[in-house]
Amino acid sequence: MRGMEGKLTSPTVLREVLSRHGVRLRPELGQHFLADGNILERIVELTEAGGDETAVEVGAGAGTLTVALAPRVRELVAVEVDRRLISVLEETTAAHPNVRVLPGDFRGFPLSSLGERILLVGNLPYGITSDVLVKLIREREAVERAVVMVQREVGEKLVAPPGPEASRLGVHLRAYFDAEVVRKVPRTVFFPPPAVDSALIRLRKLPVPHVTAPEPAFERALSLIFSGRRKTLRRALLGQLSAAEADRILAEARLDGRVRGEALPLEAVDRLAHTLDPGGTR
Incomplete structure (x- = not known):
């Protein structure tokens, strides 16, 4: 399907595409698709994609972010664990030959096998947010930066200073990455809406880690x-x-x-x- 840029933020279009492929969304997989063009544009802007790089998207879903980011990068690897959505992705990304749809669980793919100096993006399913971020930390040699959507409470804890709101994951992450909450995102901009609000996080790998211990x-x-x-x-x-x-x-x-x-x-x-x-x- 050509000319999908922007259209996939319409709940009506999303509903029609999913229905045509016989897909009913599964809440247990955290399937809440972004349905707001302004926030989508902001995400793409925050990636600072320069054209000659590889982006990896975690949980590409129906391809909303995929088709918006594809024109900005050399290659985009769209990882999706729900095999029912693979045919949806193949349809919505058909106009972008630089998109490679990769079925499977992102956590099982070594990042070094997906590219070098990777730009990681994604609306992270809440249930695997910690796993994805720990993977990002441990395999950071392959990563340059990341822009991800997480549960708002998680995002606030990731950037919390030392004190009662600090989290183990936040301290771990900030040892190796500069982390900032760039925008709080209401639940109403997703289809279907989740039970909680979200936050948009930007991560940049530090040139030198803040810690020196093994x-x-x-x-x-x-x-x-x-x-x-x-x-x-x-x-x-x-x-x-x-x-x-x-x-x-x-x-x-x-x-x-x-x-x-x-x-x-x-x-x-x-x-x-x-x-x-x-x-x-x-």
Whole structure:
């Protein structure tokens, strides 16, 4: 189907296309398609796509974002786990030979197999948001930047400063990426509307990470810190270490065991990680 740019933001058109392919949306897969041309235009603008790059879309759905972004990139890999939507995508993207429709679960594809310096985009299904972002962190060598839609509460926690609103995923992400909430998105702009509002997040990989500890040690430190949200740092460490070991680590990392773990700035988490892995390279 040619000339789909903009039309797929119409609930009427979306309903007709899906009906023609015999597709009924499955809420358990987080299938809520963007139906607002202004926000779609803003997403494309935020990608800063320059033409000579590969974009990977997580959960391409019916192709709303796909057909809007395709003219801006050299190649667009549209990943979709629901095989019923593959024929829909093949129809809606037919006018864009640079689009490669890839059936399957995004979490199962190594990012390095999809391209280099990838631009990652997508309206992330809420149920797999954490999995996608952790994958992005761990396979960041293949990624340049990302623009993704997430649940509003999740987005706010991703960028929250140290304190009661901080999240393990947010601290993990900001160790390697600059993260910002660029727009809050009401549930009413989706078809069908989800139960909660969303947020548009822009991520840029840092030239140099904010942490220097080896990744396993840094992730272990995060696990310890966030194992008990309302516990002091010392009590959290005592969940996995002896009192003597916990006190030694706190002293070497120059940390006050009376503070709560979520209140630690990144540099303090990095010091804790180095102390947990004294053989690591600084």
